[in-house]
Amino acid sequence: MVQQKALLLPEKFGKLVVGERAIPKVEPGWVLVKIEATALNPVDWKIVKYGVFVEQFPAVLGTDAAGIIEEVGEGVTNVVKGDRVLFQGWYQSSDRTTFQQFSVVPAEFVAKVPSKISLDQAASIPLTLATAALGLYGKQPTKGSAGLSPPWEEAGRGKYEGKPILVLGGSSSVGQFAIQLAALSGFSPIIATASASNASYLKSIGVSHFIDRHTPTAELLVEVRSIIGSNPLEIVYDAVALPDTQKAGYELLSKGGQIVVTLNPVVDEETAAKEGKKFVHVFGNVNDPNQRETGKSLYSKLSGLLEDGSLEPNRVEVLPNGLEGIVGGLKRLEDDSISGIKLVARPQETA
Structure with missing residues (x-):
């Protein structure tokens, strides 16, 4: 079988190494x-360090990618060989992940990349957009969605x-897409927390009111309430989802409101229900059967949203040395030394 280079995790709790594996075959x-281009996400270093999610080894990680259609399976009509596309991978099979030079994906979950967007930029989109979009909007009943109408x-x-709407962690990769989607939905005001250095950028993508993320919780509560006045706060998106941010968002939430979180909720479902509030713990992957219909709807419109500027990719930093550069990049993510940008590697540049 024809081989490709891939960044392999040989065993649970192992060290990532560049090796070879077969290029997967294309099904109808x-x-x-x-x-x-493939983007890095915090979940990737957590899989290595904590041994979660992946049980079959050697494994390939990564779920964000952009590239060129190399081959199309029988019955595929939405793309042809040579098209520039982006897609989201799926950890259930290393044939479908992205820290490698080739991957297979269902055709319904690829979107063409407009010429004005680089493939490096496009790789920043899939997982973070899915996490924002699937948490807020839903076309099928699921506990992981607030069920709003998709914009x-x-x-x-x-x-x-x-x-x-309040977005906690607005400069995070997920937070940036939550803000842009909120703007398309018409939410106003759009309030976001982030580092002061990211304030002007966030305002350029839709934020009307910026609050420094270092603001003490008591002051944050006062400031948000002064902005919204008597209007109920029915939706909060917490892209940070640490205990302090969850508690602040939950306290600000009006009765009947929902707070979307990217990590386990700090308030149990029964307690929240008694107070008339709801936690939504999002699982941001369009390949998940529970999210499939919403994902298909999103991907059918995604190229147009990128073309007309309704959605903009994250700002990116390209790592050197192809797949080998991912190892150092994941360490930077683990050390929490990245703010406002997405780290991207180029698998084809692997030595």
């Missing part, structure tokens, strides 16, 4: 993508005009 309805569909565009 699927495509093979030559990966030109990429006509019925949802501007639907929540005049309703406030």
Whole structure:
């Protein structure tokens, strides 16, 4: 079988090493993508350090990628060989992950990349957009979604005009997409917390009121309440989801409201229900059967949203040395030394 270079995790709690594995075969309805750029996410270092999510080894990690269609399976009509696309990987099979030079993906979950966006930028989109979009919007009943009407569909565009939203961790990769989607939904005001250095950028993508993330909780509560006045705060997106931010968002939430979190909720479901509030713990992957319909809807519109500027990719930093550069990049993520940008590697540049 034809081989490719991949960043391999040989065993649970092992060390990542560059090696070789077979290029996967294409099935009907699927495509093979030559990966030109893959983005790093915190979940990748957590898999290595804590031994979670992955049980079959050697394994390939990574779920964010952009590249060129190398081959299309039988029945595929939405893309052809040579198209520039982005897609989200899936940890259930190393044939579908992205820290390698080729990967297979269902054709319904690839989106063409407009010429004005680089493949490095495009690789920053899939997981973080999915985490923001699937947490807020839903086309099928699931506990991991607030169930709002998607703004990429006509019925949802501007639907929540005049309703406030709070995004905690606005400069995070997920937070940036939560802000942009909130703007498309018509939410106003859009309040976000982040480091002061990211304030001007966040305002450029839709934030109306910025609060420094170092603001003490008591002051944060006062400031948010002064912004929204008597309007109920029915939706909070917590992209940080540490205990302090969850508790602050939960306290600000109005009765009947929902707080979307990216980590385990700090308040149990029964307690929250008694207080008339709800935690939504999002699982941000369009390949998840529980999210599939919403994911298909999003990907059918994604190219257009990127083309017309409704959504903008994260700012990126390209790592050197191809797949080998991922190891150092993940250490920087673990050390929490990255703010406001997405780290991207180029698998084809692996020595």
